[in-house]
Amino acid sequence: MKSIVAIGAMLLASTSAIAAIHTVEAGPDAQERLQTALIEAEPGDTVQIGAGRFELTDGLSLDVDNVSVRGAGPDESILDFTNQVGSGEGLMVTSDDVVLHGFAIENTRGDGIKSKEANRIVYDNLRVEWTNGPDASNGAYGIYPVESTHVLVQNSRVIGASDAGIYVGQSQQIVVRHNMVTHNVAGIEIENSFFADVYENMATENTGGILVFDLPNLPQMGGHSVRVFNNLIQDNNTDNFAPEGNIVAGVPAGTGVMVMANRNVHVFENVIQDHGTSNVMLVAYTEEFDDPNYEPTIRDVVVRDNVQGRAGYAPDFEGGEQLAAAVGGTLPPVLWDGIGDNIIVNDQVPVLSLGLTSAGQALSEAQPSMAEIASEETPDAPEAVVLPASMEAALQ
Amino acid sequence: MIRALAALAGWLALVSASAPMPVAQDVITGDTLPRSLSEFRFFTDGIGHSPNDRVRPYALNTPLFSDYALKNRFVYVPEGQTATYNADGVFEFPVGSALIKSFGYPADFRDPDSEIRWLETRVLLRRDSGWVALPYVWNEDGSDATLRRAGRRMPVSWIDANGETQEISYRVPNQNQCKTCHARDDEIALIGPNARNLNDGVRLAQWVDWSILDQAPDDAPRVPVWDDPGSGTLDERARAYLDINCAHCHEREGSASNSGLFLSYNEDQTVARGILKRPVAAGRGSGGRDFDIEPGHPERSIFVYRMQSRDPGIAMPELGRGMLHDEGIALIEEYIAAMDEQS
Helix, strand or coil: CHHHHHHHHHHHHHHHHHCCEEEECCCCCHHHHHHHHHHHCCCCCEEEECCEEEECCEEEEECCCCCEEECCCCCCEEEECCCCCEEEEEEEECCCCCEEECCEEECCCCEEEEEECCCCEEEECCEEECCCCCCCCCCCEEEEEECCEEEEEECCEEECCCCEEEEEECCEEEEEECCEEECCCEEEEEECCEEEEEECCEEECCCEEEEEECCCCCCCCCCEEEEEECCEEECCCCCCCCCCCCHHHHCCCCEEEEEECCEEEEEECCEEECECCEEEEEECCCCCCCCCCCCCCCEEEEEECCEECCECCCCCCCCHHHHHHHCCCCCCCEEECCCCEEEEEECCCCEEECCCCCCCCCHHHCCCEEECCCCCCCCCCCCCCCCCHHHHHCCC | CHHHHHHHHHHHHHHHHHCCCCCCHHHHHCCCCCCEHHHHCCECCCCCCCECCCEEEECCCCCCCCCCCEEEEEEECCCCCCEECCCCCECECCCCCEEEEEEEEECECCCCCCCEEEEEEEEEEEECCEEEEEEEEECCCCCCEEECCCCEEEEEEEECCCCCEEEEEEEECCHHHHHHHHEECCEECCCCCEHHHHCCCCHHHHHHHCCCECCCCCCCCCCCCCCCHHHCCHHHHHHHHHHHHHCCCCCCCCCCHHHCCCCCCCCCCCCCCCECCCCCCCHHHHCCCCECECCCCHHHEHHHHHHCCCCCCCCCCCCCCCCCCHHHHHHHHHHHHCCCCCC
């Protein structure tokens, strides 16, 4: 018995020598104590955030590989940026193999949590919230990984982002699952990214539920290979509260899924309902651009086996009402601008094509008609994204 | 005996006064993070006024704006070595070099003799592993500065050039924030000491004379002084301003690489320079404006909107700017207004 205790003590000692836990409790000087822990952590260490509210004035940052930042839970450990006076985000991560788990970020002036060039990052069981609800003065992105390979965002809630709740940009090998995004302009946005699986999320009461976009003049373009499946995408009718000038400020309220300027996007087996404008919108990028390497149209897009409910009863774009009146009072649940190659919709719901022929063409030139773009032969969806085992293991 | 000791002490004091200990080379190249700035012996006085041997003050043609703080810059290169000249980027400094920059405010900007309160000194140490950036905060009596890796906020006030009292919560950056600006491909890199921004016609040759730099070619590039119309065209001065104030992040290998907005002095793609470029992840920073720069229209350009804001969700640069740089804003407004609307 004694020897077991001794061995246990030895194990504990050796573990602590390898991986330390830096515990930070709420209270005075939280800014400096928390930031110091994030700087002094060594690879393998955990920064443990205690329960309580941490009043912070400046962004925090982590730049050490293989560190876990863990809180007591998304409603227990709250990093409160209501009085933030510096930095563009609440928490910034710039190192690899980081796990963020079990805490909340509230009321940042800019983005909530950003990670850049942070490969194999895990966002798990977090909450990012602007507590006053939809407001143009809220920060832009809640959870914001960018320029990274292997990204996992799961079990998290984002509420009130004035751009996108969960925004993955210029990345590849992405999994976004089991999240709840509400009252954001865009619930989940996958932008200029390759190989993304977005599944089993709940996107409700945003302006647009789930967006898959590609934009010009960026280091990584040509977004492709995205699967959006098994999500509940419902009642995304919140008035667009994005500051004007943002690209999402152009998303009509009442949009379920929107695919723009992407290739090989498959939207399947979702429940998509109660959207004033459209359950699914398939469009080209419409703004002028000066970038020879950018492709503004959609290609190889498949929409199939979704359960689609009511849609098109309150179209939120110019000419929408007249268009609805012309096709019988409400718009069909799927709206396609008519541009792009190999677009298939097998949902057994009507599809309205605007009959445009080139990206950027004025809506006044639309020649709307019902489109028959179902197909018995549907191409295979992109392969499932497989994350490194280390990422799943880090959650154990 | 006592008299002899006293004499000895006096002699020692005399010797140490006339020949101060040199810069602590081993501390620069070691693997510790010294708690006190004095451990480096960059200065022979506590307050950081009198540089030690081979610690040389320098200035830049167009410096980074940091809330109107006064900055003293020093460079140190070990004896027998020199930095390597490079026409395009920053110079390559040998291991053991250091760059030292102190930040402070005079009590009254109208009075050159008014007392200066030094707040912090940032050091960049060239070690075997690369550059290491450390922030040191001065103590109240100015006798030494202490390492504060997590940074710090402190209240500061002064009387500005117009005679108005200014008060801000001055932010000493944390160690990671040093890296935010100094990151190139995830390594810490220098920003200021490149040929074009050091070259004032005299300085490069001076650095060679001081055996800090290996060569000073006659045709070294040179950026203008941003607020001296005699030193360059409006376009050149605005580019120089954007280069030093923005391009440390807005560069292809910098922290803002994902934005697609690149403001290095020699960037030649007009969209990358912001002209008719739409925002990507600007959030509230777009301010309802469509383009970073709309030629001829500063009032419709996101650049100006973000320079005119103090809100951390909008303000650019993100770090080290709690105040508006009125003169810098005026320059960028003039630069955009002068652009051909058709361009």
